[in-house]
Amino acid sequence: MGKIKLKIDGREFSAEKDEYVLDIAKREGFEIPTYCHNDQVSREARCRLCVVEARWQEGGHSRIVTSCLYPADEGLMVETNSEQVRLVRRVVLELLLARTPEAKGLAELAAEYGVGKNRFGADTDFGKCILCGLCVRTCREVVGVEALGFRMRGVLKQVGPAFAEPSSVCIGCGACYFVCPTGHIIMTEKGDERKIWGRTFKMEKCSKCGRYFAPKYQLEWINSQTGVAMDRLSLCQDCK
Template identity: 35%
Template sequence: MVTVTINGKLVRAKEGEMLLAVLRREKIDIPALCHHEAVEPYGACRLCMVEITRKEWDGWKNMVTSCLYPVADGLIIQTHTTDLIELRKTILDLYLARCPNTPEIQDLAAQYGVMQTSYEQVADPNDCILCGLCTRICDRMGFSAISAVNRGHGREIAPPLKNAPPDCVGCLACALNCPTNYIKYTDIGHTREIWGRKFELLRDAKTGQLTITKEFAEYLSKHRVIPQDYFDLNDESHRKETALSLGKIAIWSREVPQ
């Protein structure tokens, strides 16, 4: 355990823990758009920057991204200095120039008093803030079906060569974890469409309700050794089946210890 000072308050933290996790635990409101526990810290949105110093640094201060900075004993952290607020304002201002119509960005910017961008709006705005969560989560799950393409301001998220991604299984992790809901998908009938590729959704054998895609189920049974027939029913039917079979045992043995 180490002890750090956050905004003047002594806080204990686990060694090697990232600063952002400690700040979140302390209920300090630090915005972060590119952070997710499932993936490695990335440090792209620069909103979670905090100011750190140490007694022995003689007043020298440094601004670091808290999502990437491991806590160490004796750190003195300030989270809302004027410089930091100014920096966050500028970044949100820049975000608004890129994503002027994105509610999530608008709300966050409004919290910092930025109602409208002071810069020139980009010609063809969309909701993607290029936080990289979708691609990193896809990598983490082992599919790597999508990736960031191009450099600099022309960067975007796309499947290989912008064709239907061959490695995608349609799990929707990218779309569900997108902080601005930019990634669109449709479930029509028992067909799911995402990234320009169509997937067949499995249906519950009894009720016909939709579960996961056939590709995802195949992946799980192949790589994670889950019997294929587990995917024949959805969770509700599974529970009913369980109740029936356990009921039979219960009648017979009068007690079911788990």
């Protein structure tokens, strides 16, 4: 490792060698849109919105790369908003909007890139899911249970529990619901019940204030993973 110098949109910055371009650009205040990125999980470059134009020689051959996974090195020159970058983002956004017109925030972002009337039509059968995979990675890498995954391939690809059946390992924590950028995952709560991915979870009451605050399975999972005693897990965030 070591410090290197690179240029972003003509300005010079220093960074660690092999640091990802997206991280450097964000730190230096550049706007790069992302849909499948979250600092807490691994990077897969699915959405292709974070593309930038990279070149190694002034006036030399350039390449469109995803900044979330592109490692920086001495002399790298990056453009975050070139004509080609905008073209890829615009087409990607138009394609996503055609797939999931209702997805949260998508229409606004698409409009910023000049997507007007959607020429590809509007689908109704994908809900709001753009297949960014954040829920899958969060369940696996943060929660550690792998209740969610992909099924099938290509256009038929879907996200959800194994074989699209209610999962026996899901703890009902709702992390996937919170991390989903488009509002596709539905979680409802009523009384002592939480419903998500086709399963109903019993909620535990806070031993102090009496409000339902977490599914029983989730508390047991935390207990089994961290060794924190169950009685210490019986308080909600406010009362702790």
